[in-house]
């Protein structure tokens with residue numbers, strides 16, 4: 001059974017892609033007279049669904065970050081903390097601004113370009129909220145750029161399919177409209193070929209970063225979901241090829257218009273299946289990141305696994321509440337061999353006001369882990385933990401949000 005977060009993400013992606021694809025398709029189509037208003041309304045509706053599903057997505061993730069039930073996150077101002085103090089939160093606020101700009105554009109006479117531009121930013125910025133946003137270094141930047149291309153091309157193709165199918169139905173029975181639809185179909189088909197190529201290339205780049213070698217594809221639930229996604233994509237390509245080489249040459253014949261509308265709706269349904277899988281993928285640990293915990297995690301501790309291509313670290317702060325705590329850091333290469341460091345420091349930066357940043361140098365213990373016996377953490381909240389590792393004459397900093405929870409009883 002898909003969890004609510006996966007479904008909400010899928011609805012959000014579908015709405016963003018449609019909010020981009022519809023005005024973009026109309027720019028390609030030119031004048032569509034009586035279809036103009038329904039498609040403008042469809043774009044506004046897609047933006048509305050994007051905002052509502054985005055708010056639900058944000059709330060579910062905020063509750064996870066704060067490690068509290070949704071009701072509590074809604075109640076005690078936790079959402080504000082996450083919105084202002086985490087990258088995910090700040091990106092969600094920025095994307096809300098893009099959605100509002102999109103709404104504003106839809107209300108203006110010449111709405112297509114500004115609406116498409118606002119929706120492109122709303123959709124492209126999704127890349128910073130997912131796995132691509134957590135990458136670092138040149139590979140991280142490549143992954144981010146590839147994911148933006150992936151999202152925009154998904155919007156210009158899959159996101160435009162509903163408008164395309166509606167145009168085909170609208171054009172049946174009217175020779176002038178049918179002739180116009182035939183011309184638009186040929187133009188859209190060219191755009192679709194470009195988008196499919198971009199999706200394939202960026203999809204392979206995303207997969208290479210997040211799955212690693214294809215042999216590991218079916219070894220993890222992430223890999224299996226991705227394999228199913230690629231299978232649905234292949235089915236979409238078969239339909240698209242049928243549309244392009246069998247049906248399009250028969251346009252503007254009435255039957256061909258009807259058949260093309262039907263196969264386009266089928267393509268859209270497959271595309272929604274793909275988005276459900278993408279909704280799921282974003283909630284799973286990528287296959288290349290699957291690690292069993294290096295030691296049993298103390299339930300009273302704050303724990304975070306930080307991962308880069310260079311080194312990964314398991315950081316445990318116990319107890320994970322304000323007061324005096326100890327920190328243990330275990331460093332690993334990607335293949336789990338111990339990572340040799342010359343020096344390790346831990347910095348904790350409060351992402352809220354009223355607490356001071358702290359930094360401590362760690363001491364290496366006999367089992368190879370790096371330990372800080374005593375450090376004083378002033379307040380609960382979201383802190384940015386930075387593990388600074390000196391090695392091979394250089395230094396690597398790993399950072400991630402870490403939640404220091406409220407004490408259940410008197411702080412020490």
Ligand code: HEM
Nearest residue numbers: 013126127130131154158199203204206207233278281282
């Ligand atoms: C109609 C075709 C496709 C659509 C609509 C589509 C859509 C998407 C969307 C919306 C995302 C989410 C991006 C994010 O959260 O940052 C995504 C991610 C991804 N896509 Fe696709 N995609 C398509 C085809 C493909 C193909 C053919 C591949 C592989 C060759 C692929 C591989 C991936 C991977 C690996 C991710 C990253 C998922 C993650 O963040 O964990 N996609 N796709």
